[in-house]
Amino acid sequence: MTRHVDDVDREILREMARDGRQTVRALARTVGLSEPSVRERLQRLERDGVITGYHAALDPGSVEADTAAYVALRYEHSSESKKRVTERLRDEPAVLELHEVAGEDCYWLKVRTSGTEDLADTLDRIRSIPSVTGTKTTIVLRTVFERPLRPDGPPAEGK
Structure with missing residues (x-):
C-alpha cells in the first residue's frame, strides 16, 4: 500500500534523486530535519513502496x-x-x-x-x-536522453 507523500518527503526524495549516495547526516542537514527523523521517513518510504530500491546508473x-x-x-x-x-x-x-x-x-x-x-x-x-x-x-539507433522519475512527477504543461 502506497502512502501519501507530503512536501517534506518530496524534498527528501528530490535530494536522494540528486545524490543517492549522501549520508543520512548530510541529507538531514540539507532538508533541515534531525537524523532520526530523516532515517524514520526513509524507512517508511521504503516500507510503503515509494522508494523501491537504490541503484547505480550504468553506461x-x-x-x-x-x-x-x-x-x-x-x-x-x-x-x-x-x-x-x-x-x-x-x-x-x-x-x-x-x-x-x-x-x-x-x-x-x-x-x-x-x-x-x-x-x-x-x-x-x-x-x-x-x-x-x-x-x-x-x-534503437541512438538514445537522445533518458530521465529517471522525479519526486515531483512529470512536469506540468507550460513549465
Missing part, C-alpha cells in the same frame, strides 16, 4: 549492453498463457522492462543486448515461449 556500452530494442508482443489470451509468458519474460535477463498495453499488442518490452547477434538469440528465445503468437521489433 550500457561499458557493460556490453549497447544494443537496445523495443519488442511489441502478442500472446494467446488466457490467464494461463499470460502467466506463462510473464514468468518466462521475467527470467529473460535481456528484458529490462515489461509493460502491459492496450491495443493490438499485449506487451511492450525494452531489451538490451551486446549486439544484433545477441538480440537475434534473445528474440528467438522470446518467440519460442508457448502461447506467443507474434512480435514486432524496433531497434
